[in-house]
Amino acid sequence: MKIVKRIGIFIGVIIIFICLFIGFKFGNKYYTSYKNEKALSNTILDKEIQDKDIKRAKNLKNGQILSKESFNLSEIPPIWNKISENNSLLKTYEYLNQINFYVIVYKSDSLLVNGIIAEPKREGKFPVIIFNRGGNKEIGKMAKAKTLYALLFATSKLVNEGYVVMASCYRENDEFGGNDIHDVLNLIETAKEIEKGDANRIGMFGWSRGGMMTYLSLKHTDKIKTAVIGNGPSDIEALIKERPEMETKVYAKLVPNYEKNKEEELKKRSVIYWADELDKSASLLILCGTEDKRVNPNQSDKIASKLTEINYDFTLKKFKTDHKFSDKVKERDELLIDWFKEKL
Template identity: 55%
Template sequence: MKSIFFIILNLTIFNIGFAQNGKLISKYIIDIISTSVWNRVSENNILKPDYIHLEKLDFFSITYQSDSLIVGGIVVEPKEKGVHPVVIFNRGGNRDFAPLNLSTIINYTSKLAEQGYVIIGSNYREKDEFGGKELNDVLNLTETVKEIEKADANCIGMFGWSRGGIMTYLSLKESDKIKTAIVGNGVTDLFQLIKDRPKMETAVLAECIPNYYQNKEVELRKRSAIFWPQKLNKHSSLLIISGKNDKRANQDSTTKFADKLSYLNYDFEYQEFITDHFFSNKRKELDYLVISWFNKRLKNAD
């Protein structure tokens, strides 16, 4: 009898813990002036013309619960009153390489936030599996936004860059809460990635993915959207953006993936630009495209 009691108790504690997934633990405003980013976006202590829009935004550092972990992230909110659609931003990189920070969130999402969007992004858990269990850290943000006063938790989009593209494709596969998404220079085929960039296998994938060499075929397929385009949420939509001079994500693989989506009549668009992985010479075009897409497919969607 006592053993049955403890089994029930443990199951109750387990369920309560996971019922808290996404719970906002802390939220602190970031004073941009006191950060190193200020020197880049300002001159003579005044925002440069390209960054004057930052005056309309508030930036916050957050922590939230994901599974049994506390994970860090960033939120950007328009200062304008009201409730705004949400865009979850998925960073690139892995572990401590290219973390989500103030500079990244400003570069990729501040122009979008100015147009009336709440942006939220995760830095993923410390044990990064490159598309494994830390996917929960992304999906649980759909619960976190319910605690953000200015966020419309029923109107969520997603924007992933580079490795963040993998997280976005996986999210569209595992969740029905993402109304539309954008992937910029994302990887669709990890088998092709390790052919093009062998060091990505030895220095990243083999180190991040549990039991990598024993389960290589299975684990790479799990993370490669080119093998399961039919599993993407059919009620969502997708914009794929690709730089023709990108040396990090294979464009041929992206084109093949787009062809598969076309065959499935998936609701998507594919656009190419003559630029590099970071869209270095196409930032204004990128901002315009991102804003236009989310305005049409998220904010003003029927």
């Protein structure tokens, strides 16, 4: 009996430690998120779209800008703290001093949507790259902060090389590749309103979920001359088997009519079913992290196989790294710069 009792106590202690570990992990995650959200209060990212804005935008066409406001990165504490020390940019990020940043509100369908623009401070006319971030469900100031953060760390080197980068924060009613794709496509019209942007030379760059948005864009428009996709899913149904939470926490909550039209809706968002509908005049670079735990690397192989079958102009580059290319950032940036320099 003593042995059984000791085993019971031992198991109980293990369970307590596991519960404490899980509680600390998730508690710390939500506390950090809470702190970041609070730090965004009273910044330019905290401004909400008002009823008066909707009235003012009534006669705007899709893509037209309602408002455009510049801001300094030092005004956004959660981001500034990552790239500065003693209130000055770290040496690695000093080039950001040569970039202008803006928050815009633009028309998309009957909605007003937020976006972020980054452009070189120097004078000139520069090619435009539409950047599609990953993630889902963020709204308000958190959506703008996530878009700015992703744009900053994924594309700011491109801006420094002489490109205007635009990114949609996506509409608040996120459909994960449904009607929210219009928020991306309408930026093609927005580009015409950017003084430094050359709307005749538009490229696209999408990461993770943003890769799916990029595939969808290449299906619906011929205005994108070239695109880059990083660790983007090509078959979102396959993700369910490896990450069941993608269905319960994302698809079922965001995709309209998911329960009634599950198969149809998943195929609409999976390029392997309609690769032959991609714009044939565009070119595509696919970046794949072979140690990606969020999107199985075989998703890149699947679409590469399909694109080979239809003789599509694409290149697949694989790196031994994770979903974020954490230890291959330099290589990623060099590839992006070289690719857009050649293709755009």
